Structure formats: structure tokens, C-alpha cells
Amino acid sequence: MLTLNHIREERDQIIKALSKRGLDVSESIDQIISQDKERRSLQKELDDTLAESNALSRQIGELMKSGKRNEAEEVKTQTAGLKAKSTELKDSMQSLEASMNELLYSIPNTPADIVVAGKSEEDNEVVSTHGEQVDLSDSCKPHWDLAKEKDIIDFDLGAKVTGAGFPFYKGKGAKLQRGLTRFFLEKAEEAGYLEYIPPHMINADSGFGTGQLPDKEGQMYHMENDDLYMIPTAEVPLTNIYRGSLVNSSDLPIKICGYTPCFRREAGSYGKDVRGLNRLHQFDKVEIVQIAEPNTSDAALDTMVDHVKGLLEALELPYRILRLCAGDMGFTAAITYDFEVWSAAQGRWLEVSSVSNFRTFQANRLKCRYKDADGKNQLVHTLNGSALALPRIVAALLENHQQDGDVVMPKALVPFVGFERI
RNA sequence: GGAGGUGUGACAGAGUGGUCGAAUGUACCGGUCUUGAAAACCGGCGUACCGCAAGGUACCGGGGGUUCGAAUCCCUCCGCCUCCGCCA
Numbered sequence: 001m002l003t004l005n006h007i008r009e010e011r012d013q014i015i016k017a018l019s020k021r022g023l024d025v026s027e028s029i030d031q032i033i034s035q036d037k038e039r040r041s042l043q044k045e046l047d048d049t050l051a052e053s054n055a056l057s058r059q060i061g062e063l064m065k066s067g068k069r070n071e072a073e074e075v076k077t078q079t080a081g082l083k084a085k086s087t088e089l090k091d092s093m094q095s096l097e098a099s100m101n102e103l104l105y106s107i108p109n110t111p112a113d114i115v116v117a118g119k120s121e122e123d124n125e126v127v128s129t130h131g132e133q134v135d136l137s138d139s140c141k142p143h144w145d146l147a148k149e150k151d152i153i154d155f156d157l158g159a160k161v162t163g164a165g166f167p168f169y170k171g172k173g174a175k176l177q178r179g180l181t182r183f184f185l186e187k188a189e190e191a192g193y194l195e196y197i198p199p200h201m202i203n204a205d206s207g208f209g210t211g212q213l214p215d216k217e218g219q220m221y222h223m224e225n226d227d228l229y230m231i232p233t234a235e236v237p238l239t240n241i242y243r244g245s246l247v248n249s250s251d252l253p254i255k256i257c258g259y260t261p262c263f264r265r266e267a268g269s270y271g272k273d274v275r276g277l278n279r280l281h282q283f284d285k286v287e288i289v290q291i292a293e294p295n296t297s298d299a300a301l302d303t304m305v306d307h308v309k310g311l312l313e314a315l316e317l318p319y320r321i322l323r324l325c326a327g328d329m330g331f332t333a334a335i336t337y338d339f340e341v342w343s344a345a346q347g348r349w350l351e352v353s354s355v356s357n358f359r360t361f362q363a364n365r366l367k368c369r370y371k372d373a374d375g376k377n378q379l380v381h382t383l384n385g386s387a388l389a390l391p392r393i394v395a396a397l398l399e400n401h402q403q404d405g406d407v408v409m410p411k412a413l414v415p416f417v418g419f420e421r422i
Numbered sequence: 423g424g425a426g427g428u429g430u431g432a433c434a435g436a437g438u439g440g441u442c443g444a445a446u447g448u449a450c451c452g453g454u455c456u457u458g459a460a461a462a463c464c465g466g467c468g469u470a471c472c473g474c475a476a477g478g479u480a481c482c483g484g485g486g487g488u489u490c491g492a493a494u495c496c497c498u499c500c501g502c503c504u505c506c507g508c509c510a
Contacts, residue, residue: 044472047479054479057491061440064490072490079490246432371432375451377469 001104003364003379007032017110020117020326028103035100039093046089053082105214109361111326112335118325124338125325130309131318133342134400142345143398144276146407147173150422153394155276165266165274165281172422176397177284179417180390181259184286184311188387191307193257193288198237200260201228206240209366211332211358221263230263234287235384242291243366246377252370253300254291257387259284277391278350284390290383293370294359297381301357304385305337308353311388314412317396318342320349334359339388341396350392355385398422 007014007029015026056079063072116125147153152173158166169177185195207213207229212220221230231237238258247254262285266274277283288307292300305321312319324336333356340349360379363369369377401408407422414420 040472043479047472050480051478053490058440060490064440076490083490248432371450375467 001361001364002107002110003360004032004036004104008036014110018108020111020115021108021329022117022119022327023108025107028107032100032103035096035103039096039100042089042093042096046086046093049082049086049089053079053086056082108331109329109334109358111329112357112359115323115329115335116325117327119327120325121328123325124322124328127321127323127337129318129320130313131316131342133318134344140345140399140402142276143343143395146398146402147276150407152176152422153277163281165279167277167280172417172419173394175417175419176394176422177390179413180393181284181286183314183413183416184387185257185259187307187311187314188257188286188288191255191288191303193255196238196241196256196258198231198234198241198258198260200231200237200263202231202236202240203228206236206243209240209243210236210362211330211365212236215331218267219265221265231260232264233262233386234258234260234285235289238287238289239291239362239382239384240366242368242380245368247291247368247370247380249293249370249372252291252293252380253296255288256290257286257288259286261285262389277395280391286387288385288387291368292381292383293372294378294381297357297359297383300381300383301335301337301355304355304383304387308339308355308385308387312339312341312352314410315393315397316410316412317393317400319352330354330356332356332358332361334361341392341400343392343396343399344402345399350395352392352396353386353388356383358382358384 002014011029011033015024015029018025056075060072060075063069063075116123118124141149144153144155147155150172152170154168154170155164157168158164161168189195201223204213204227207220212229212232216232220232223229237260238256241256242254261282263282264280266279266281288304290297290300290304309321319339319341322338322340324333324338329336336354336356338351339353339355341352343350359381362382363379366382368380368382370380372378397410398407401410409417409420409422
């Protein structure tokens with residue numbers, strides 16, 4: 001969430017930036033500012049009241065010590081009114097804070113300057129396109145048919161055992177998943193990311209820290225008995241490693257990565273979007289995360305974008321990079337680059353990676369700070385990116401690399417999967 | 423799951439209900455010394471809010487309570503440790 005200081009100091013700029021998302025937050029912002037002002041004056045009043053009663057308490061202590069019991073009792077009678085007053089002030093302050101927080105939580109991150117205004121994916125900017133984007137829809141099979149024919153992914157079996165959107169990978173299909181995961185992890189390691197295997201469930205505090213809660217509650221699977229959530233992405237456990245911590249600036253940037261399955265309810269999805277591997281309730285992903293100093297986070301984002309580029313090139317897939325418009329970005333992002341691979345048989349682009357800089361938006365919720373050169377504690381910047389999400393990569397590999405009825409593995413992948421063709 | 427213990431500043435670790443925002447050590451910053459460094463010595467060193475400042479207030483795992491006054495007592499939740507039970 002935005003910091004109060006920022007809101008106080010940059011009111012107009014924030015409103016202007018968020019208008020790029022198609023939002024008019026001027027009312028909320030002004031309400032926050034006025035509530036904050038009121039909160040401060042209540043705070044002042046409360047502080048004064050407490051100061052007074054602290055002074056009396058000290059006096060009582062001294063009187064007791066010097067044996068003047070009666071005088072002490074006398075002073076005690078004066079404290080009752082102060083106490084009632086402070087309780088009352090504290091209550092109204094708390095309710096004010098609660099309503100202020102509700103407003104704060106409802107305001108998304110401000111888009112970076114370079115991000116264009118826009119409402120939907122139609123307004124996203126294509127930054128670059130790589131590789132040849134051939135339409136093979138006549139000559140090649142969509143991945144769901146091919147997967148069935150080669151018997152490497154079983155959607156029906158998944159539907160029986162669990163439900164739609166939970167496929168079984170089988171034989172070379174399973175090996176392909178395992179090989180891709182290892183390929184991505186080793187590339188991440190080469191790029192300096194420390195590997196973690198995080199928990200696959202998280203608590204509500206973590207969900208709040210990275211911004212899944214409260215507003216995206218319905219997107220996650222919730223274990224009611226234990227009040228835990230299945231992770232929708234490794235971003236959540238990985239970034240929350242640093243929740244509530246003060247990191248040394250000499251340790252920045254922190255670069256970590258991890259493979260996890262990801263669980264998403266995807267309520268309301270339908271049609272060709274969910275066909276085959278296009279959208280699943282459970283899928284595998286390798287995630288990279290950076291915790292960076294504010295003045296280097298833009299450069300860090302560029303290195304993450306380059307990293308993902310390298311992966312897609314090694315896989316010999318045609319892809320393009322989009323800079324999302326303000327309205328299509330996630331709630332917490334200041335700038336996001338999406339990577340899409342060309343699905344030759346479906347004749348459309350499939351999103352396989354999303355790389356974002358959240359700046360201080362998550363850090364503020366996470367309370368993750370570092371000590372700057374002047375010894376002052378400052379919020380860090382957090383960034384993350386998929387590197388990569390597997391299902392649509394698999395779909396694109398199957399569709400783009402068909403040759404004589406087989407699927408030919410890209411060279412770089414062969415040592416990881418252990419075969420050349422499917 | 424049962425019994426007991428424990429949770430303090432970046433870290434380690436003291437703390438009889440009033441003088442504790444908190445000893446001490448390490449780390450860190452500044453200085454003296456040194457050709458330089460180390461060591462030694464001196465000084466500084468939590469966060470947030472209000473205030474021009476002096477200063478005030480809050481925070482000792484979270485929440486609640488007792489009390490004029492709570493790091494210190496009580497309740498509760500959470501984490502960690504030990505023992506027992508169960509178990510991949």
C-alpha cells in the first residue's frame with residue numbers, strides 16, 4: 001500500500017498517476033488525508049492526557065516511598081477522570097485508524113511514469129517481438145490433441161481424480177515437466193538467484209504482505225480448518241521471507257528463486273481460455289524474486305527481463321514482450337512486463353511470464369526496510385517474475401516444434417529432459 | 423495430542439510492579455593512537471507519531487485484563503525449546 005507520508009506529500013501526483021488506471025481516487029485520498037489529520041490531533045490530545053496521568057503516577061510513587069500514604073490516596077482520586085478520557089480517545093482513534101486503513105488497502109499502486117494509461121489488455125504496449133510467428137493452425141495440432149495422441153497429459157483422469165484444471169502428466173509429459181523445472185532452476189542459479197523450496201501454503205499475514213489479501217481472497221484456495229491458503233505463486237512465500245525484517249544495504253540486491261506448484265481457483269473462467277493447458281487450477285512455475293535498493297530497482301527489473309528473454313530464446317520459441325498499460329497491471333505493481341509465446345496451432349499469444357517492480361508498495365505492507373547510507377531506515381523495493389510458468393511453455397513447445405508428427409525438443413532442453421523427440 | 427519451560431533492541435543477553443526505552447557484550451558509525459591496518463581507549467548508536475525546539479507519547483511475540491502505575495502479575499492466542507505419545 002501507499003505510505004501515508006507519500007499521500008500527504010504527493011497528493012496530486014498520486015491522483016494523476018492512478019487516473020492512468022482509470023480510477024479517480026481523489027475522494028479516497030482526501031478522506032485519508034483528513035482522517036489522518038484528525039488522527040494526529042487525537043493522538044496529541046491522548047499523548048497530553050497520558051503525560052498528565054504519568055506525572056501523577058510518578059508523584060504517587062514518590063509519596064508512597066516517603067510514607068505519605070494519605071497524600072498518595074489523595075492524588076489517586078485525580079487519575080480516574082484522566083483514565084476515562086484516555087480510554088475514550090484511544091477508542092475513537094482506533095476506529096478512525098480502521099477506516100483509514102480500509103481506504104488505504106483499497107488504493108492500488110501508482111503506475112510508473114513510463115506506463116501508459118489504459119483500461120484493458122488492448123492498451124498494452126508491445127515492446128518487442130522475437131522469432132518467427134508462423135500460423136500453423138492448418139498443418140499442426142493444438143496441444144490438447146497432441147498431448148492426448150502422445151499420451152503425455154491426461155486431462156480426463158485429472159478431472160476424475162480431482163476436477164477440471166488438474167491434469168496428470170504422464171511418461172515423457174512428466175519428464176518434460178521435471179526437465180523444464182530443472183532447466184529453469186539452473187538458469188536462475190547461474191544468474192545468481194539462491195534457490196529455496198518454500199512451503200506451499202501460507203498464512204493470512206503473508207497473503208496480506210504481498211497483496212493477495214484482502215482483495216484477491218477469492219483467487220486462492222483456503223484451508224478453513226487451519227486458516228491457511230494454497231500459494232497462488234511462489235512470490236508469496238519467497239517475498240514474505242523478508243517480512244518484518246531490516247536488511248543490510250550491503251546484502252542488497254537479494255536474489256532468490258524457487259520452484260513451486262501454484263494453485264488458483266480461477267473462478268469465472270471459461271471457453272477457449274481454459275482449453276487444455278491454457279489455464280489450470282494447479283500448475284508449475286519457477287519464480288525469481290529480488291529485494292533491491294530503490295535507486296537500482298529499475299535496473300534490476302531490466303536484468304530480470306533479460307533473464308526471461310534468455311530462457312525463451314534457449315527454448316526457441318517465438319515471443320513478444322509487452323509493457324502492460326496501467327489498467328491491466330496487478331493491484332500491487334508499478335510496472336509490469338508480460339512475456340507471451342506464440343501458440344502456432346491456436347494462432348494466439350499465451351502469457352508465460354510476468355515481471356514486475358512493486359517498488360515500496362509490498363515493502364510497506366511487509367515492513368521490509370534497509371538502512372541507507374545516512375543510517376536511516378527506508379523501505380526496500382521488491383520485484384518478481386515468472387521464469388517461467390510451465391503449462392503454456394509446454395503448449396507452445398508442442399505446437400511450435402512439430403515435425404513429421406513428432407515434437408522435437410529444443411537443443412538446450414535435451415540434456416534436461418533426456419530425450420530428443422516425443 | 424499431553425506436561426513443563428521460554429519469547430526483550432541489528433544480533434546475543436540481563437532485568438525485585440514505580441527512578442526501565444530498558445544493564446552488558448558483539449556488530450555498526452565517529453574520534454584518539456598508528457606510515458597504514460589490527461588492538462586499545464574515548465564518544466555515539468532502536469522505531470514510530472506530535473513539536474521550530476525543549477520535550478511529550480507509544481512500542482520488551484500478538485490481543486485482552488488487574489493497578490494510580492506493568493518488560494515485570496493474571497487470562498488468551500501464536501512461535502520456539504525439552505520430555506511423553508503418535509507418525510512419513
